[in-house]
Structure formats: structure tokens, C-alpha cells
Amino acid sequence: MSLRTVEMALATPGADREGRPIRVPLGVAEPAGGHYDEDFGAEHMLVNIGPQHPATHGVLRLVVELEGETVKRVIPHVGYLHTGFEKLGEYRFYNQIIPLTDRTDYLAPMANNVGLALAVEKLMGIEVTERCRVLRVIACELSRIISHLVWLGTTGIDLGAFTPFLWSFQERERVYNLQEAWTGARLTPSVTRVGGMMADIPEGWEAGLREFIQTFPKTLREVDTMFTRNSIWIGRTQGVGVLTREEAINYSLSGPMLRASGVDYDVRKDRPYLGYDEYDFDVPVGEHGDIYDRYRIRLEEMTQSTRILEQALAKLRPGPINVDDPRVILPPKHRAMSDMEAMIYHFKQVMEGVKPPAGEAYFGIENPKGELGYYFVSDGTAKPVRWRIRPPAFINLSSLPKMCEGALLSDVIAINASVDIVMGEVDR
Amino acid sequence: MNPELKGYMLLSVIKMLVVFTVVLVGVALLTLLERKVSAWMQNRRGPNRVGWGGLLQPAADGLKNILKEETFPAEANRLLFLLAPAMSFIPALMLSAVIPFAAPLRLDFDFTAGPLGRFVHHGLMPMVVADVPVGFLFVLAISSMGVYGIALAGWASNSKYSLLGGLRATAQMISYEVAMGMSLIPVLLLSGNVSFSSIILEQSRTLWFVLPLFLSFFIFLVSGFAETNRLPFDLPEAESELIAGYHSEYSAMKFSMFFIAEYANVVTVSAMVATLFFGGWDVPFTRADESGVWYWVILSHLMFFAKTFFWIFFIMWIRWTLPRFRYDQLMALGWKFLLPVALAYIMVISGAIYALEHLAGVTSPLTRAMALTVVSLVLGILVFRVLDRGVIVSGSQPRRQRLEPDLLRNPLGGRTDGVRVAS
Numbered sequence: 001m002s003l004r005t006v007e008m009a010l011a012t013p014g015a016d017r018e019g020r021p022i023r024v025p026l027g028v029a030e031p032a033g034g035h036y037d038e039d040f041g042a043e044h045m046l047v048n049i050g051p052q053h054p055a056t057h058g059v060l061r062l063v064v065e066l067e068g069e070t071v072k073r074v075i076p077h078v079g080y081l082h083t084g085f086e087k088l089g090e091y092r093f094y095n096q097i098i099p100l101t102d103r104t105d106y107l108a109p110m111a112n113n114v115g116l117a118l119a120v121e122k123l124m125g126i127e128v129t130e131r132c133r134v135l136r137v138i139a140c141e142l143s144r145i146i147s148h149l150v151w152l153g154t155t156g157i158d159l160g161a162f163t164p165f166l167w168s169f170q171e172r173e174r175v176y177n178l179q180e181a182w183t184g185a186r187l188t189p190s191v192t193r194v195g196g197m198m199a200d201i202p203e204g205w206e207a208g209l210r211e212f213i214q215t216f217p218k219t220l221r222e223v224d225t226m227f228t229r230n231s232i233w234i235g236r237t238q239g240v241g242v243l244t245r246e247e248a249i250n251y252s253l254s255g256p257m258l259r260a261s262g263v264d265y266d267v268r269k270d271r272p273y274l275g276y277d278e279y280d281f282d283v284p285v286g287e288h289g290d291i292y293d294r295y296r297i298r299l300e301e302m303t304q305s306t307r308i309l310e311q312a313l314a315k316l317r318p319g320p321i322n323v324d325d326p327r328v329i330l331p332p333k334h335r336a337m338s339d340m341e342a343m344i345y346h347f348k349q350v351m352e353g354v355k356p357p358a359g360e361a362y363f364g365i366e367n368p369k370g371e372l373g374y375y376f377v378s379d380g381t382a383k384p385v386r387w388r389i390r391p392p393a394f395i396n397l398s399s400l401p402k403m404c405e406g407a408l409l410s411d412v413i414a415i416n417a418s419v420d421i422v423m424g425e426v427d428r
Numbered sequence: 429m430n431p432e433l434k435g436y437m438l439l440s441v442i443k444m445l446v447v448f449t450v451v452l453v454g455v456a457l458l459t460l461l462e463r464k465v466s467a468w469m470q471n472r473r474g475p476n477r478v479g480w481g482g483l484l485q486p487a488a489d490g491l492k493n494i495l496k497e498e499t500f501p502a503e504a505n506r507l508l509f510l511l512a513p514a515m516s517f518i519p520a521l522m523l524s525a526v527i528p529f530a531a532p533l534r535l536d537f538d539f540t541a542g543p544l545g546r547f548v549h550h551g552l553m554p555m556v557v558a559d560v561p562v563g564f565l566f567v568l569a570i571s572s573m574g575v576y577g578i579a580l581a582g583w584a585s586n587s588k589y590s591l592l593g594g595l596r597a598t599a600q601m602i603s604y605e606v607a608m609g610m611s612l613i614p615v616l617l618l619s620g621n622v623s624f625s626s627i628i629l630e631q632s633r634t635l636w637f638v639l640p641l642f643l644s645f646f647i648f649l650v651s652g653f654a655e656t657n658r659l660p661f662d663l664p665e666a667e668s669e670l671i672a673g674y675h676s677e678y679s680a681m682k683f684s685m686f687f688i689a690e691y692a693n694v695v696t697v698s699a700m701v702a703t704l705f706f707g708g709w710d711v712p713f714t715r716a717d718e719s720g721v722w723y724w725v726i727l728s729h730l731m732f733f734a735k736t737f738f739w740i741f742f743i744m745w746i747r748w749t750l751p752r753f754r755y756d757q758l759m760a761l762g763w764k765f766l767l768p769v770a771l772a773y774i775m776v777i778s779g780a781i782y783a784l785e786h787l788a789g790v791t792s793p794l795t796r797a798m799a800l801t802v803v804s805l806v807l808g809i810l811v812f813r814v815l816d817r818g819v820i821v822s823g824s825q826p827r828r829q830r831l832e833p834d835l836l837r838n839p840l841g842g843r844t845d846g847v848r849v850a851s
Contacts, residue, residue: 047588055668069592069755158668160659160752166470232660232751409592410754413669 044072047409051080055158055413058423060397064404064412071412074404076397081427089387093353094120094194097387101374102188104389105425107150108143108368110179110191117192118273119363119374123356126195126328131319133274135201137312138209139191140274140365141305145216146175147368148298151420152223155295158417159236164223171219174212181205194354195329196322206313213306213313220302227295237291241403241415244289251399254392255370256297257419261289267366278315281308291418298420301368328354353382362390369393369420393419394426435537435549443557444525451524455691456486458740462691465744489684496680501586504677508584513678513685516577519570520692526566527699528624530555530709530729534720552720554625555709555729563622567700568609571655574689575601578657578664578674581686585677593673596755597664600654603762604661608651610770611644614777615704618800628708632715634793638705640800642808643773645705647766652697654762656690659747663755698739699732706735769811776807 050061059080065073085104089097101112114136121128128136149172153165176186182201183189191198227233243251248261258265266283268276284300286293322329330349331342358380364373370392377386396419403415460475460482467474475482500506532552540546560566575598582594615637616622619630631637638645654661665673675686702708709728711717717728753761780803784790790799 045588047592054671156751160662160666160668161750162466163470163748166472170471226749227751230751232753232757235757236751236754408754408756410663410666410669410752 049412051077056416057154057421058426060416060421060423060426062400062412062416064409066409069409071404071407071409074401074412076400078394078397078423078426081423083424083428085428086387086389090384093382094356094384095354097384098190098192099188102190103424104391104428105147105367105369105372105393105422106187107422108147109187109189110139111143111147111365111367112372113190113192114140114274115363115365115367115372116374117194118365119361119376120194120354120356122363123359123361123376123378124194124328124354126323126325128196128323129320131200131317132196132321132323134312134315134317135197135321136192137274137276137279138309138316141308141312142175142178144305144368145302146172147420148302149175151298151368151417152295155414155417156227158413159233161226161233164226167219167222171216174216178205178208178212181208193322193329195325196320200321206316209309210313213309216306217303220299224299228299234292236410236414237295237418238288240291240407240411241418242288242290243399243403247399247402248289251395251402253370253396253399255367255396255420256294256301257370257396257399259284260286260293260297262287267364267371271364273363273365279308279311281311291414294418294420355380355382364390367392369422369425370396389425389428391425391428393421394428397421397426429545431538431546431548434545435547438547439535439549439553440557443555447524447529447557448521451521451692451695452688455688455695456490458691458694459489459687460485461740462744462747465741466748469745469748493681493684498682499677499679501677504586505584508580509677510682512577512581512584513682513689514577515580516574516689517685517692519573519577520689520696522570523567523696524692524699525557526560526563526624527696527703528554528556528559528628528708529699529732531717531725532625532720533722533725555725556624559623559625561623563624563627564612564615564700564704565622567696568605568612571693571696572601572605574693577686577689581678582664582674585674587677589670589672589676590674593664593666593670593676596666596670597657597674600657600661600663600758600762603759604651604654604766607647607762607766607770608655610767610774611647611651612704613770613774614641614644617774617777617781618797624703624708627704628710629718630793631707632710632718634797635801636705636707636710636712640797640804641705641777642801642804643769643811644777645701646808646811647770647773648704649701650761650766652701653743653746654758656693656697656743658690658694658743660750660753661758662747662752663758666752694740694743695736698736698743701739702732702735708732708735773807776803 045066047064047066048061049064050056051059056062061077061080063075063077064071065075083103085100089100092100098113098116101116102109105112117128117136149168153168156162156164156168179189179191180186182205183191183198189198243253243257243261245262248258248263253261254265254267262285264283264285267273268281269283281304282300284297284304286297326345326349328349330336331339331345335342336346337343356376356378358378360375360377362373362375364371366372371390372392373390375386375388375390376384379385400416400419404412407415463485464474464482466472475485478484478488500509532554534551535553536550538546538548578597578601579594582590582592582597585591615627618637618640619627621627621630627637634640653659657664663673664670665675670676675683678686709717709732711724711728711731717724717731777800780800781796784796784799790796
């Protein structure tokens with residue numbers, strides 16, 4: 001391998017003062033004894049896909065080595081959306097980290113909020129109230145539905161079918177309306193707090209959710225009609241991007257990617273949290289590990305999520321949403337104004353923040369994309385010493401070069417779509 | 429120049445102007461129709477801000493494209509880059525000249541227009557700009573010229589995406605050209621002539637060819653999709669893979685010309701399907717439409733318009749419904765399925781015609797067409813059983829078995845062969 005990196009001409013016009021086209025480094029080392037010729041006619045051609053490309057789901061950049069249309073190598077480049085969330089978290093109170101989690105996997109923000117709250121609560125040894133647990137389950141499953149809907153739509157687009165994208169976005173819009181009614185925000189709800197929720201659901205919200213649960217499966221069935229037995233869809237997805245069970249485990253995959261390869265692993269079943277063991281739902285497991293199985297599994301997971309939501313609605317009883325613990329929960333405003341003790345707690349909460357004991361904790365939840373873990377190291381102060389996210393999308397994405405071996409250029413797009421990445425989380 | 433020739437030329441000029449205008453305006457309106465159709469399928473409203481119901485949207489788009497800046501990629505071949513849109517635009521528009529859009533009109537006039545002299549016309553005037561005797565051969569020849577524009581656009585853009593798009597387009601259009609040509613030979617066998625007028629007359633005498641030549645119709649339709657580069661065969665454009673393929677680097681009016689060419693091709697393919705397999709301007713169950721009386725001509729034109737419009741709508745319908753093929757599947761479909769089926773179908777049809785005429789002694793064309801309908805029906809059922817079984821379009825690697833819903837099971841339900849991950 002020579003150290004000289006390969007350059008290629010920009011696709012859009014750009015020239016320096018002498019009129020030579022501006023070249024960008026591709027970030028690929030040349031093979032020993034050979035080089036990539038960007039003039040066409042060479043045996044291998046390097047094609048740069050992204051970071052601005054309609055099918056890279058954000059700012060992923062893939063450098064693809066092509067022989068004809070057959071892919072020899074795929075080199076993913078990440079980091080174009082690096083925000084430094086984990087470092088930022090070290091300068092924030094625990095409750096202030098919650099808005100950061102909204103912005104990592106921004107397609108399932110509520111599930112991230114729940115995961116973070118659970119991790120801090122584990123660190124502090126807090127047990128949340130029953131109503132709070134049910135509300136968090138609702139938040140998680142709504143997130144799963146909207147995240148899978150985005151996946152479904154964008155994968156359809158990547159394979160050329162545009163219409164289901166808008167169908168799924170209409171359904172997603174309804175969940176966003178529910179989310180907005182509950183939290184006031186559509187994209188960044190920040191719905192949890194350490195020890196409870198930001199707010200209880202408003203009046204009439206349950207009826208809205210119930211209506212969504214009843215009508216949503218109809219759209220799912222429509223998409224199912226469009227894709228599941230469509231011969232082109234089957235041809236494009238079956239046997240493409242195959243990962244065996246062993247490979248999936250070796251790549252440390254999780255979520256639908258792992259289950260499509262035939263591994264029964266779902267955090268909700270294997271390490272139940274929020275009382276998921278009390279809910280009756282199935283976890284779909286594939287067996288071929290290809291795009292089609294991933295598609296079937298995500299479709300089925302949405303159906304199962306509606307089942308869980310139904311049961312959660314039935315479980316929802318009036319009660320407090322926050323734990324009765326002044327270390328983590330602000331006293332009600334009227335008491336803070338009239339009661340000396342409450343005012344002191346309020347002051348300490350706002351000025352000093354939640355202070356977990358020194359120690360460390362990891363908590364993993366089943367995010368739509370896989371196992372989302374939050375790891376905290378605390379030294380007893382109000383800010384974490386270290387905050388680390390286990391990003392399912394990033395880890396799942398690491399299997400992309402393996403899956404793309406020997407595929408065609410069109411398959412790279414389909415495989416990349418099947419991973420279900422969200423760059424906010426991949427780059428963090 | 430004798431008065432008859434002058435009369436003929438006068439009519440030709442009028443027809444040219446009318447057809448050219450109608451096609452161009454129609455193509456512009458098709459862009460609106462496409463957006464409306466897609467909006468309808470996607471529970472949206474579509475363009476409704478410019479003009480009544482968005483009717484002026486094409487004009488606004490055209491104006492925008494004329495006013496936009498022309499850009500050229502660095503190191504692009506400027507001459508070819510400029511030439512390519514025109515080379516795909518011109519053949520697309522030429523095709524509309526040979527398709528009859530109504531029944532022949534009986535027209536008699538004899539007048540003298542000052543210094544221009546005397547104009548005479550007697551008898552039936554074919555309602556087509558050029559009633560060329562080579563008929564659909566002309567269409568095949570000209571439509572395959574459109575590939576030059578696309579290939580050159582891909583080459584001249586100095587972009588890898590464009591190049592890949594251009595290569596795909598070339599291979600695809602050349603491949604499907606073959607299947608398309610082969611699918612039309614049974615039409616020739618049945619009508620005995622390649623000219624559109626005689627094909628339509630034959631259909632109005634017997635049955636619309638969609639019945640006796642059902643497989644030809646199917647192959648022609650599929651190839652037509654591929655020829656127009658529309659979904660599910662839009663690999664040359666493939667916006668999720670190649671951004672926009674061969675026209676990634678084009679802007680302003682040059683881009684518009686590719687766009688217009690695509691829609692003009694849609695019109696042509698629809699009109700071809702309507703003409704070759706659905707009787708063209710033929711009004712069913714009557715032969716009075718050939719009388720040349722003006723109201724029958726208008727009615728026959730409405731028939732032609734309705735049939736063409738249906739196929740235009742069908743093409744849009746498919747576009748907003750199906751996903752896209754992969755390149756190898758596209759080639760496999762063209763070469764391994766459509767072409768062999770088309771060839772076999774030629775053999776079957778010619779064999780059947782021979783058997784009917786020489787062995788069974790059938791002389792009536794109507795009886796012959798009906799017998800062929802039965803043959804095609806049986807063949808069609810056979811072929812579609814095969815198509816539907818996933819033999820033609822299959823995944824890149826065969827799967828052990830299909831994933832059935834009951835395989836999606838509860839992991840706590842006693843699965844033993846799965847890999848358990850320590851919790």
C-alpha cells in the first residue's frame with residue numbers, strides 16, 4: 001500500500017486559478033503496485049457516494065471501488081455530522097443531557113430519552129412510579145413505530161418506490177401530532193426526566209392514541225400489499241446483503257439487523273426493563289439475514305408495537321408520574337412558593353442538579369435500531385465524568401463493507417438502506 | 429407543381445403545425461398530469477397554486493427553466509454536452525408524425541388563392557402527418573436514435589454518475605429494442621403490412637390485436653417502459669443511486685429537453701400500444717368510422733385519444749407503484765425472458781396461421797383471429813404462471829426457503845437452535 005491517497009475530480013464544476021479542476025482526496029490508500037485511474041477505461045473505478053447524496057440517509061460517505069457495476073470494496077467514511085455529544089454531556093447536569101439524546105437518533109427521540117433516564121436512575125437506584133413506566137413504554141413503542149416508518153419509506157425510495165414513503169410519513173405525522181400534544185415538540189420532545197416524566201399526557205390524549213392504534217394497521221397492510229409479494233421487491237431484497245448468524249454476532253449487531261440473521265435477542269425480552277415482561281408481544285426473528293428479512297421484521301415489529309401500545313393503554317392508571325424523591329424531582333411550583341423546605345429543594349435542584357452517587361452504570365434498551373446503551377461514570381458530582389453511548393446504528397453500519405462484497409452498485413444503496421442508520425447517532 | 433400536389437402540401441403543413449403544437453403542449457401538460465396522478469396516489473393535492481388547479485404550472489416551470497443559468501461541468505466536452513439534449517429531443521418529437529390520430533377524412537376542395545395558384549384535394553385524407561409505408565419500422569429506427577443523446581450526455585458530462593447512467597441507458601435501450609422489434613413481428617404476420625393504416629384497418633376488420641396477440645402486447649408494453657426509461661426501468665436515472673444518471677449535470681433548458689423527450693416518448697409508446705394492439709382510432713363494433721364523414725372522424729379521434737390517454741395514465745400508475753429493477757435483473761428480463769418468449773411466440777403464431785389456413789382451411793380473418801385468441805390465452809396463462817413464481821425475477825442468491833409468517837415467532841417460545849446471548 002502506498003501512502004499516497006487517491007484523488008478524484010469533483011462532479012460539479014470547480015477549478016483553481018490555473019483552470020485545473022479541483023480534486024478531492026478520496027481517503028483510500030492505493031493498492032501496492034497499482035493505482036486507480038479516474039479516467040474511464042481503467043479496470044477499477046472509484047466512485048464517491050455522498051456525503052451529499054439522496055440515498056446516504058444524511059451525510060454518510062461511501063467510496064466504492066467498482067469493476068463495471070460490481071462492487072469490489074466499500075469504504076464508509078463517517079464523521080461529517082460529528083457533534084461531540086458525549087463530550088458535551090460531561091459539561092451538563094444529568095437532566096440537561098436529555099435534550100442531547102433527542103439529537104442523536106432524531107428519528108426515535110423519545111426512546112433515547114427513556115434510555116437516558118433509565119441509565120441515570122440505575123446509577124441512583126431509583127424506581128419510577130407505575131404510571132411513569134407505562135408512559136415510558138408508550139413513548140418507546142411510538143418511537144419504534146415512527147423510526148420504522150421512516151425506514152420503510154426511505155428504503156422504498158432507495159429501491160425506487162416513492163409512494164409508500166408518503167403513506168408512511170402521513171402515519172408518522174399523526175404520531176408527531178400526538179408527540180406534540182404531549183411534549184410540545186415534534187422532533188425534540190425531551191419527554192423524560194430523571195425519576196419521572198417531563199409532563200403527564202394531556203386530557204384526551206389516550207383517545208387520540210387509541211384511534212391511531214386502530215387505524216395504523218390499515219396503512220401497514222397497504223404497504224404490505226405493495227411490497228411483500230412484489231416480485232421486483234423480492235428480487236431486489238432477497239439474498240442481498242446477507243449476514244449469517246455468526247457474522248451478525250461477530251459484528252456485534254443488534255436490533256432488527258441481528259434478528260434478521262436468526263438470532264433471538266431483544267433487550268425487551270432478554271433483560272426486561274420498564275416491565276416489558278408483563279406485556280404480551282412476539283419478537284419476529286428472520287432466518288436468511290438478507291434485506292427482505294429485515295424488511296419483514298421491521299414491518300412485523302410495528303404490528304407488535306401496536307399490540308404493546310394497546311396493552312399499555314389498558315394498564316394506564318391515574319397516579320403520580322414522578323417519584324416522591326426531592327433529590328431528583330422538583331417540588332410543585334405552588335409549594336416552592338409557599339413552603340420553605342420545598343423552596344430549598346427547588347433551589348438546590350436548579351442550581352446544583354441531580355447528584356448520583358459515585359460509581360458507574362450501563363443501561364441498554366431496545367431502540368428501534370438496536371440495543372441503545374448509555375454508560376455513565378459518576379464521581380458524585382452533578383455532572384458525569386464520562387458519558388458514552390452505545391450507538392446501534394454505528395455498530396450496525398460497521399457491517400456494511402462485509403455485506404457489500406460482490407454486490408452491485410444498486411445493491412449498495414439497498415443494503416445501506418437496510419441497515420437503518422441515522423447519521424446523528426452514527427457520528428454523535 | 430400541379431394543383432393536387434399543392435393541395436397535399438397545404439394539408440401536410442397544417443397537419444404538421446397542429447400535431448407539433450398539440451404534442452408539445454400535451455407533453456407540458458403531461459408533466460402536470462404526472463404530478464397530479466402521483467399526488468392522487470399519495471393522498472396529496474399536487475400543484476394547485478399556479479393557474480386554475482395548477483393548470484399553468486407547466487408554463488411556470490418552462491419559464492423558470494428558460495431563465496435559469498446554463499452551467500457546464502469542468503472539463504466537459506462542450507459540443508457534445510450541448511448536442512446531447514437535442515439528439516434525444518428531436519427523435520422523440522419526430523415519432524409523433526407517423527401515428528394516425530383519427531380515421532381518414534373525406535375532403536374535397538378546389539380553390540385558387542391569388543398568386544399561390546390552385547389547390548386541389550379529392551378523396552380521403554389520412555389523419556397522420558406522414559403516412560409512411562414503412563410504418564412501425566420507422567418508429568423502431570427513430571426511437572433507437574434517442575439512445576445517442578443519452579449516451580453522449582452521459583459521456584460528455586465528465587461525471588462518473590452520468591457515465592454509469594449513460595452506459596446503463598445504452599445497454600438497456602439496445603437490449604429492449606430487440607425484444608420490442610421481435611414482439612412486433614406477429615403483428616406483421618397477422619396484418620400482412622407494417623404501415624399503421626393497414627394495421628388499424630385489419631384490426632377494425634377482425635379483433636383488436638391485444639386479443640389474438642396478447643403476448644406480443646405484453647412484451648411490447650414492457651419493452652416500451654424500458655425504452656422510455658420509466659420506472660420500473662429507470663435505471664439510467666435511478667435518483668437514489670446515480671442521482672439523476674445521464675442528466676445529473678444538466679441544468680435549465682437543456683435539462684428540460686431531456687424531460688420533454690421522456691414525456692414525448694411516453695406519448696409515443698402509449699400511442700403505439702393503442703394503435704398496434706387496441707385498434708388505434710377504431711371505434712369498436714362499427715365500421716362506419718371508415719366512411720370519412722366528419723363526425724365519425726371526430727369520434728374516432730376521441731377513441732384514439734382515450735386509448736392513448738389510458739396508456740399514458742397506466743405508465744404513470746406503474747411509475748408510482750413499483751420499485752426499480754436492478755441492472756442484472758433488467759438485462760436478464762430482456763435477454764433471458766422477453767426475447768426468447770417473443771421468438772417462441774413468432775413461431776407459435778406463424779405455425780398457428782399456417783395450420784389454420786392450410787390444414788383447417790380457415791379463410792375468414794375473424795375466425796382466424798378468434799382461434800389465435802384462444803392460443804394466446806393459453807400461452808399467456810402459462811407464461812404468467814412462470815412469471816408469478818419468481819423464476820424470472822429472483823434474488824441474487826437463491827434462498828433456502830421462503831420466509832413464512834409462522835417463522836416469525838416468539839423467542840421465548842422454546843426455540844432451541846438459536847444462539848442465546850447472555851442476559
